[in-house]
Amino acid sequence: MSNGSEKATPGFLVWRLSMKWRVAVDRAVAPLGLTHAQYSLVASLYGMHRGGERPSQRRLADHVGLEPLYVSKLARGLESAGLLERARDPRDPRAVQLALTERGHEVTGRAITVVQGLLRQFMEPLGGLDSPRGREFTRDLAALLDAPLDPFSDTTETAEKETEQS
Numbered sequence: 001m002s003n004g005s006e007k008a009t010p011g012f013l014v015w016r017l018s019m020k021w022r023v024a025v026d027r028a029v030a031p032l033g034l035t036h037a038q039y040s041l042v043a044s045l046y047g048m049h050r051g052g053e054r055p056s057q058r059r060l061a062d063h064v065g066l067e068p069l070y071v072s073k074l075a076r077g078l079e080s081a082g083l084l085e086r087a088r089d090p091r092d093p094r095a096v097q098l099a100l101t102e103r104g105h106e107v108t109g110r111a112i113t114v115v116q117g118l119l120r121q122f123m124e125p126l127g128g129l130d131s132p133r134g135r136e137f138t139r140d141l142a143a144l145l146d147a148p149l150d151p152f153s154d155t156t157e158t159a160e161k162e163t164e165q166s
Helices: 010-032 036-050 057-064 068-080 102-126 132-146 154-165
Strands: 084-089 092-100
Touching (some): 036 102, 068 084
Antiparallel strands (some): 084 092
């Protein structure tokens, strides 16, 4: 472990790990003209399209965990770069559907290959993505993502009171 990590809180470690991953993905996809946030959008679109879905901006925002306004901004930039098309949803004129262009499919396929290599490297200390520890780590991350997190819950107030009393 790096200096001080053995005494760090899980929240701090999650923060550091997420920043390490974001920076690594940013650097890995930069030669393809993408940022990590843009990659998250196009890779998700790629997967959703393979599953037969043409999502709205809102659906994509929910899927990747970004604010809809930010997804709209990213989508406009990706559209300007010729990687994505935006069209009104025929079922809901207020909604905008997103799809990758032919060039977007090509760039995204290359980016996914690059990031998959990075993911293999990232998971190596746990024995690899398909190792028992790698699968357990993935399950743990999914469980944490699925758990509700309310900053205004009673447990937060209790923790604040305990801190004040210390």
